[in-house]
Amino acid sequence: NREIHLASRPQGWPTEDTFRLVETEVPTPGPGQIVVRNQYMSVDPYMRGRMNDVKSYVAPFALDAPLDGAAIGEVVASEAVDIAVGTTVLHGLGWREYALLDAAAARPVDPSIAPVSAYLSVLGMTGLTAYAGLLEVAAMKPGETVFVSAAAGAVGSLVGQIAKLKGAGRVIGSAGSPAKVERLRALGFDAAFDYHDGVRESLRAAAPDGIDVYFDNVGGDHLEAAISAMNLHGRAAICGMIAQYNATEPPAAPRNLALVIGKRLTLRGFLVNDHNNVRAAFVRDVSGWLRDGTLSYDETIVDGIENAPEAFIGVLRGDNLGKMLVKV
Ligand code: NDP
Numbered sequence: 001n002r003e004i005h006l007a008s009r010p011q012g013w014p015t016e017d018t019f020r021l022v023e024t025e026v027p028t029p030g031p032g033q034i035v036v037r038n039q040y041m042s043v044d045p046y047m048r049g050r051m052n053d054v055k056s057y058v059a060p061f062a063l064d065a066p067l068d069g070a071a072i073g074e075v076v077a078s079e080a081v082d083i084a085v086g087t088t089v090l091h092g093l094g095w096r097e098y099a100l101l102d103a104a105a106a107r108p109v110d111p112s113i114a115p116v117s118a119y120l121s122v123l124g125m126t127g128l129t130a131y132a133g134l135l136e137v138a139a140m141k142p143g144e145t146v147f148v149s150a151a152a153g154a155v156g157s158l159v160g161q162i163a164k165l166k167g168a169g170r171v172i173g174s175a176g177s178p179a180k181v182e183r184l185r186a187l188g189f190d191a192a193f194d195y196h197d198g199v200r201e202s203l204r205a206a207a208p209d210g211i212d213v214y215f216d217n218v219g220g221d222h223l224e225a226a227i228s229a230m231n232l233h234g235r236a237a238i239c240g241m242i243a244q245y246n247a248t249e250p251p252a253a254p255r256n257l258a259l260v261i262g263k264r265l266t267l268r269g270f271l272v273n274d275h276n277n278v279r280a281a282f283v284r285d286v287s288g289w290l291r292d293g294t295l296s297y298d299e300t301i302v303d304g305i306e307n308a309p310e311a312f313i314g315v316l317r318g319d320n321l322g323k324m325l326v327k328v
Contacts, residue, residue, distance in 0.1 A: 004021060014246075033101060038073035039074065042071065045240060066093075095308060126154045137270045147173075172192065181193060183298070187296060212233075214229075224254035246316060300319065
């Protein structure tokens with residue numbers, strides 16, 4: 001059993017020295033437990049925050065212990081009455097080949113409904129984040145103009161498409177390369193730009209009549225530009241601020257926060273875990289869109305647990321189109 005440990009706490013960007021590949025025995029289950037051979041694991045930007053030893057909404061990773069995160073795999077040993085060997089389960093112990101879990105901590109899923117990786121991307125936490133953030137937190141209404149940053153990423157690419165499917169008037173996305181911008185146009189975004197060309201100017205050109213909703217994955221200059229572009233009573237769902245996850249100094253933007261007053265804006269942070277109340281509607285809508293082909297999702301799959309550190313640094317750097325996953 002190979003697993004990835006946190007070897008040191010990064011200052012700024014993580015490096016290969018942040019991680020250590022460790023070999024251990026394949027675990028055996030105790031009463032009520034199962035062992036899962038992981039097939040795919042999720043690689044998530046929020047993990048960067050857990051590498052710092054600070055109090056947050058989720059506990060920091062411990063040094064010299066395995067990292068964790070969402071994973072899916074097949075049960076290969078079971079001492080639990082309700083989960084048989086061969087069951088495909090979703091759980092929270094990724095970053096290792098074999099996971100030992102209490103059966104209650106694993107959720108069986110049907111691998112015949114969708115490719116198993118989809119339970120970590122479009123049908124999983126990623127999809128729910130996009131759905132709940134856009135429709136609940138930002139309360140997007142038909143006809144509105146929506147802007148989303150990191151739009152070619154896992155959450156962002158779904159936000160833009162769901163906005164269109166739910167009747168947005170105009171959807172604009174920003175991303176970090178011409179190839180990603182091209183992909184956004186193919187996904188049905190009305191306008192897309194490379195933020196290296198200047199966020200404020202590009203957004204103004206893409207949304208001459210302003211924006212009503214901003215789905216923020218980036219923070220910093222993107223949030224500042226969105227505040228400037230917002231119409232009266234505009235709403236921002238603050239999902240992530242990836243531009244500052246590796247920063248060693250506090251961010252300089254947004255400098256125009258006072259506009260929130262006159263424009264009566266709402267900037268609302270959220271965590272996907274608080275939105276299980278829309279899960280049923282999410283599953284119904286997304287399964288339907290997948291079935292009729294109106295929703296597409298990209299996955300960038302890195303092969304091998306030994307390459308998981310590189311995949312993690314990659315998602316922070318923008319190597320991914322859609323959801324970054326490791327095939328364990
Ligand atoms: P993505 O698939 O979007 O990957 C991250 C992307 O961020 C990269 O591909 C990169 O694309 C972009 N990026 C990196 N640095 C910068 C920068 N300085 N400026 C602009 N873009 C940058 O990841 P996820 O979809 O998993 O997550 C998206 C965001 O949502 C993250 O901020 C994450 O923390 C947050 N999140 C929040 C949740 C919640 O409950 N609140 C739940 C899940 C995710 P590019 O090439 O375009 O730069």
